[in-house]
Amino acid sequence: MSDVRHVLVLPDRDAAEEAAEALGERFGIDEEPQLVRDALAGEDDAEDAQWLLVLHDETGRLDPAELDAFAEEWDGWREEP
Numbered sequence: 001m002s003d004v005r006h007v008l009v010l011p012d013r014d015a016a017e018e019a020a021e022a023l024g025e026r027f028g029i030d031e032e033p034q035l036v037r038d039a040l041a042g043e044d045d046a047e048d049a050q051w052l053l054v055l056h057d058e059t060g061r062l063d064p065a066e067l068d069a070f071a072e073e074w075d076g077w078r079e080e081p
Contacts, residue, residue, distance in 0.1 A: 004060050006067055008053040010076035013037070016051035019074050026070065027062060029055065 010016040020033050034054040055062065067078045 004057040004062070006055040006057060006062060006064070007079040008033075008055070008067065008071045008076055009038070009079055010051045010053065010071065010074050012049075013051050015074040015076065016053055019070070019076070020053055023053070023055070023070070027066075029062075031056065 008019065010019055016035055020035060023029050023033055034052075036052040036054060038050045038052050055067075064078065071078050
């Protein structure tokens with residue numbers, strides 16, 4: 001069993017928080033995703049930050065294509081590992 005990690009990049013905190021809630025409902029994820037603020041280079045303002053949702057997929061059951069489509073609903077994307 002390998003531990004796969006998915007990173008969804010979202011445009012703002014509201015989108016990241018909404019997506020984190022929806023992940024559990026849509027994909028049946030028990031563990032809450034890790035929410036991380038990713039400040040853009042040289043920017044201090046939280047409005048200019050992207051937010052990352054880090055998902056640990058120990059069983060490898062999450063479909064990357066479904067996660068891509070999910071992230072796009074919030075104008076985000078999934079980073080390739």
